[in-house]
Amino acid sequence: VLHRRADCLPNLLWYCLSSFSRSVPVSIVVNNAGFLRMGYFDELDVEGHIGNIECNALAAIRITHLFYERMVNEKRRGCIAFTSSAAWFIPAPYAVMYAASKALLSNFATSLAIEARNHNVDVTVVHPSYTHTGLYENQPKLDVLKVLSRFGWTPDDVADVLIAAVGRTVVRDTGVYSVATNLLGRAVDASSLASVIMPFRHSMGPPPKTH
């Protein structure tokens, strides 16, 4: 018996050492989490604004880094998709942080897409138009949104578009609003757009706080 144990000891040691922690081979990453806070910039707290950037953009960057690094190290073909928004194509008053965070996300994604080609990782960013989701819950019901909601997409349709776009295109605009504002944004410069929207700021905005 002793002889058998001694014989097995290196074996046992080998098995102990070969116990290891490994990560599951994640090859599809969808950075979709995000929220919208509408209202006057000054009336919402600044930490909430920063938190909005944290969730919409910086968390996506951290999560992308985590899994992109694994894909590269493990030489695994993969894809990273982002649900951005068409909100940043033209100035978006009363949703300033949302637009800013989505602009960050889209720019990050399109730049990363080029680098990621080195490692066979596909990066895609989707710009949906108004979609019927919980995004607008507990937010002021702006007239602009009421109009856009008539042309709203269902989450299933946007999901289909995202899944179909992965690895085929870097940027995918979905919906009339997205395509129209993209074209508008490339035809008219940001400064002129801001000047044109400015006279309508009162009618567009949420009800002012009653002091």
Place this chain on the structure above:
Amino acid sequence: MYVLYTAYLFDVLVDFPVTQAKEVLVRTTVDISGARDVVTKGKAPHKVTMSSWDAFCTFCGVVVSVSLTLYLVPLLLLSVVPQFRSQDLRAKYGDWAVVTGGTSGIGLSIARKLAAQGVNVCVVALEDKLFAPSIAALKSGYPSVEIRAVPVNLAKDPAAYTKAIRDATDEFVSMLLPIWVRFRCASPTC
């Protein structure tokens, strides 16, 4: 630029035939003859001079056309051609996915569609009122795949959510269990 594009179209549709008909329209011309050769019926091609306005409009037209074509054609192809309207991500990339915000809206739809393709999904989302029912629905709807749930707030404490996601996508593969079984059952002394 679109105004210029319209000007270009106007130029091509109206102005150019006029130029052609009158044959010679003496303007202050920049002669880039040879740039536009016009083939007329049964005759050898003859050269048409291009005014600087023509050249300018042509330039604008080319810029706008290229810009619009590069943007709209892929968009059109992706939304019209049947084989571009869906794809099997499991076959293309693999069988594990991470979806953030996967308990509602677009994220939930994506998680469902991935699970339907046979992809195991790790759902990272805020633990709100939708969290438990959405995860339960995913688990019961797609029993053949593994659904892992990571309840975190992505707006706060990056270190905490990074660790939670890391932990959820790690698995401890132990070789101790098989050897224990081997010792217990393969040994003649037991």
